[in-house]
Amino acid sequence: MAADGVRLTASAREAAATGWSGAAVPMIGYAAALLGTAAAPVAVAWLTKLVIDGLTGTASLAELLGLAAGLAGTGVATAILPHCSRYLGSQISRAMAATTTDRLFAATARFPGLRPFEEPRFLDRLRLAQEGTSRADGIVTEGFGLVRSAVTAIGFVGSVLVISPVMTLIVLCAAVPALVAQLKLSRRRTAMMGEIGPAERRQLFYSTLLSTIEAAKEIRLFNLGGFLRGRLMAELSTTHEAKRRMDRKELSAEGALALLSAVVAGGGLVWAIAAARAGTLTVGDVSMFTVAVVAVQGALDTLVNGIAITDHHLRLFGHYVAVIRAEPDLAVPAGAAPPPPLRRGIELRDVWFRYSDDHPWILRGVDLVIPYGAAVALVGLNGAGKSTLVKLLCRFYDPSRGAILWDGTDLRDVRPEALRERISGVFQDHMAYDFSARDNIGVGDARVHDDLGRIRAAARKAGVDELLAALPRGYDTLLTRTYSSEEDREDSSTGVVLSGGQWQRTALARAFLRDGRDLMILDEPSSGLDPEAEADVHARMRRHRAGRTSLLISHRLNTVRDADLIVVLEDGVVAERGGHDDLMAVDGTYARLFRLQARGYHEMAPRDVRAP
Numbered sequence: 070m071a072a073d074g075v076r077l078t079a080s081a082r083e084a085a086a087t088g089w090s091g092a093a094v095p096m097i098g099y100a101a102a103l104l105g106t107a108a109a110p111v112a113v114a115w116l117t118k119l120v121i122d123g124l125t126g127t128a129s130l131a132e133l134l135g136l137a138a139g140l141a142g143t144g145v146a147t148a149i150l151p152h153c154s155r156y157l158g159s160q161i162s163r164a165m166a167a168t169t170t171d172r173l174f175a176a177t178a179r180f181p182g183l184r185p186f187e188e189p190r191f192l193d194r195l196r197l198a199q200e201g202t203s204r205a206d207g208i209v210t211e212g213f214g215l216v217r218s219a220v221t222a223i224g225f226v227g228s229v230l231v232i233s234p235v236m237t238l239i240v241l242c243a244a245v246p247a248l249v250a251q252l253k254l255s256r257r258r259t260a261m262m263g264e265i266g267p268a269e270r271r272q273l274f275y276s277t278l279l280s281t282i283e284a285a286k287e288i289r290l291f292n293l294g295g296f297l298r299g300r301l302m303a304e305l306s307t308t309h310e311a312k313r314r315m316d317r318k319e320l321s322a323e324g325a326l327a328l329l330s331a332v333v334a335g336g337g338l339v340w341a342i343a344a345a346r347a348g349t350l351t352v353g354d355v356s357m358f359t360v361a362v363v364a365v366q367g368a369l370d371t372l373v374n375g376i377a378i379t380d381h382h383l384r385l386f387g388h389y390v391a392v393i394r395a396e397p398d399l400a401v402p403a404g405a406a407p408p409p410p411l412r413r414g415i416e417l418r419d420v421w422f423r424y425s426d427d428h429p430w431i432l433r434g435v436d437l438v439i440p441y442g443a444a445v446a447l448v449g450l451n452g453a454g455k456s457t458l459v460k461l462l463c464r465f466y467d468p469s470r471g472a473i474l475w476d477g478t479d480l481r482d483v484r485p486e487a488l489r490e491r492i493s494g495v496f497q498d499h500m501a502y503d504f505s506a507r508d509n510i511g512v513g514d515a516r517v518h519d520d521l522g523r524i525r526a527a528a529r530k531a532g533v534d535e536l537l538a539a540l541p542r543g544y545d546t547l548l549t550r551t552y553s554s555e556e557d558r559e560d561s562s563t564g565v566v567l568s569g570g571q572w573q574r575t576a577l578a579r580a581f582l583r584d585g586r587d588l589m590i591l592d593e594p595s596s597g598l599d600p601e602a603e604a605d606v607h608a609r610m611r612r613h614r615a616g617r618t619s620l621l622i623s624h625r626l627n628t629v630r631d632a633d634l635i636v637v638l639e640d641g642v643v644a645e646r647g648g649h650d651d652l653m654a655v656d657g658t659y660a661r662l663f664r665l666q667a668r669g670y671h672e673m674a675p676r677d678v679r680a681p
C-alpha cells in the first residue's frame with residue numbers, strides 16, 4: 070500500500086515536471102482560468118442571496134444595481150473562462166504528448182539488447198505505457214480540476230456552515246462512501262486493463278494481419294480470412310466481456326451513490342423549508358442553502374470523480390514512468406570504453422547460451438577465433454545456432470557462460486553502441502523499410518545519410534544502382550505502395566514494389582554504406598537471388614571483404630568454399646573447422662552436405678532420364 074502511494078507520487082511528480090518543462094505558460098493560464106471558474110458559482114450564489122435579501126429588505130436601488138452588475142460580470146466570466154481553459158488545456162495536452170512520446174521511444178531505443186522485446190510482460194507494459202503518454206496531460210488538467218472542485222466545495226461548504234453546521238456535516242459524510250467507491254472502481258479498471266492487455270495485443274496482431282499486404286497473399290490462398298476474423302472476434306468478445314463487467318460494477322456503484330446524494334439533498338431541503346416557515350432562516354438563506362447543497366454535492370462528486378480519474382491516469386502513466394526509468398537489459402559498466410579498432414581478432418571462449426532459463430541450450434561451449442582480416446564462413450543445419458551466434462557478436466545478448474573477446478577485451482566491458490559502430494552487416498530477416506530508395510540505403514550510416522554519391526557507390530557494389538536510378542523518381546522513389554508522399558498522392562505509379570532479390574541487394578547496399586567497419590556480418594545475404602545474381606553478388610562481396618574481417622553464413626556451400634576458414638556448428642559446438650579442401654578430406658558433416666548439394670547440380674545421366 071505504501072509502495073503503491075510512493076509509485077503514484079512519483080508518477081504525479083513526473084507528470085507535473087513534464088508539463089512544466091514543456092508548457093509552463095499555458096499551465097499558469099490554465100490554473101488562473103480554473104480558479105476563476107471555481108470561484109464564480111460561489112460568487113453567483115452569494116450575490117443572488119444578497120439580491121433576494123435586498124429585495125425583501127431595505128437595500129437601496131444603487132446597492133441592488135451594484136449587485137446586479139456583479140452578477141452580470143460573474144456571468145460573463147462563467148461563460149468565457151471554460152473556453153479559455155479548454156484552449157489552454159489543448160496546448161498543455163499537445164506539448165505533453167510530444168514530450169512523453171519522444172521520451173518513451175528514446176527509452177525503448179536505449180535498451181542495448183533484444184530481450185525486453187521478447188518478453189510478453191514488457192510488451193504489455195509498453196502498450197500500457199503508450200496509453201499512459203496520452204494520459205499525462207489528463208493528470209495535470211485533472212489535478213487542476215481537483216483544485217477547482219476543492220475551491221468550489223470549500224466555498225459552498227463555508228456558505229452552508231454559516232447557515233447550519235449539522236447540514237454541513239451530513240453533506241460531507243455523504244461524500245466519503247463516494248470517494249472510497251470511486252477509488253476502488255478506478256483501481257479495478259486499471260487492473261482490468263492490465264488483465265486484458267495480452268488479448269488486446271493479439272487483437273491488434275489479427276487486425277494487422279487482416280489489413281496489411283505482407284499477409285494478404287497467404288490469407289487469400291489458404292482462405293484464412295474467416296479463421297483470423299473468428300480469432301479476432303473471440304479476443305474482442307473476451308475484452309468486451311471484461312469491460313462490460315466493469316461497466317456494470319460502475320453503474321451499480323454510481324447508481325447507489327446518486328441515490329445517497331438525492332436523499333441527503335431532499336432531506337436538507339425539507340429541513341430548510343421548515344426552518345424558513347419557522348422564521349429561523351430568511352428566503353435568501355433558503356435560496357443560498359438550496360444552491361449550496363446541490364453545488365457542494367456536485368463539487369464533491371466532481372472532486373471524487375476527479376480523484377478516481379487522476380488515480381487511473383496515474384496508474385497508466387506509471388507504466389510510462391517504469392519504462393523510461395527501466396534498467397538496461399544488459400549490464401554496461403560505468404565508464405565503459407568503446408572497443409579498440411580490431412587488430413588481432415574476435416575470440417569466442419567457451420560460449421554457452423540459451424534465450425532464457427526456460428529455453429534449451431543453443432550454444433554449448435563454442436570455442437572459435439575469427440582472425441583479423443579473415444573471411445570466416447559459418448555453416449550448419451537449420452536451428453544450429455548460427456544467427457544466435459551473430460546476435461551475440463553484436464551483443465544483443467550476453468553469453469550465459471563464457472565470453473566473447475574483441476582483441477582480448479570482453480564485449481561486456483565495452484559500450485554496445487560503440488561496438489555496433491564497428492560492425493556492419495545484413496541479417497537473415499533484414500528490413501524492407503517503407504521509405505524511398507535513398508533512405509532505405511541511407512539509414513545504414515547516419516553520417517552519410519544525405520550523401521547520394523556514397524549511397525550510389527554502395528548500391529553499385531551491391532549491383533542495384535542501375536535498377537534504383539531507373540525508378541520513376543530515381544533514388545527518391547518510395548519502395549512501397551502502402552504510403553505515398555503528398556505530391557505523389559494522385560500518381561499511383563511512383564511507389565514501387567521490389568522483388569525479394571532486389572530487396573536483398575538493397576539491404577546489402579545498406580551494409581556496404583557502412584564501409585570501413587571492422588567486422589562485416591552477412592547472414593544469408595544471397596538466399597533470394599537467382600544463380601546469376603548470386604554469383605555476381607558473391608564476386609562483389611569477395612572483392613569487398615578482401616583484407617577485411619567478415620563472417621558469412623550460408624546454406625549454399627558453393628558460396629563459402631573460398632572462405633579462409635569454414636566453421637561447422639553442430640549440437641551447439643564447433644564440430645569442424647578448416648579450409649574447404651581440409652574439410653572435404655576429413656569427410657565429415659561439411660563434406661556430406663557439400664556432396665549432397667553438389668549432386669543436385671550435376672546433370673542427370675542419360676540412363677536416369679530414361680528410367681521410368
Ligand SMILES: Nc1ncnc2c1ncn2[C@@H]1O[C@H](COP(=O)(O)OP(=O)(O)OP(=O)(O)O)[C@@H](O)[C@H]1O
Binds near residue numbers: 449450456458
Ligand atoms: N528469440 C528467441 N527466443 C527463443 N529461441 C530462439 C530465439 N531465436 C532463435 N531461437 C531458437 O534458437 C535455435 C537456433 O536458432 P538460430 O536462428 O540461431 O539458428 P540458425 O542456425 O541460424 O538456423 P537457420 O539455418 O534456420 O537460419 C532455434 O532452435 C530457435 O528456435
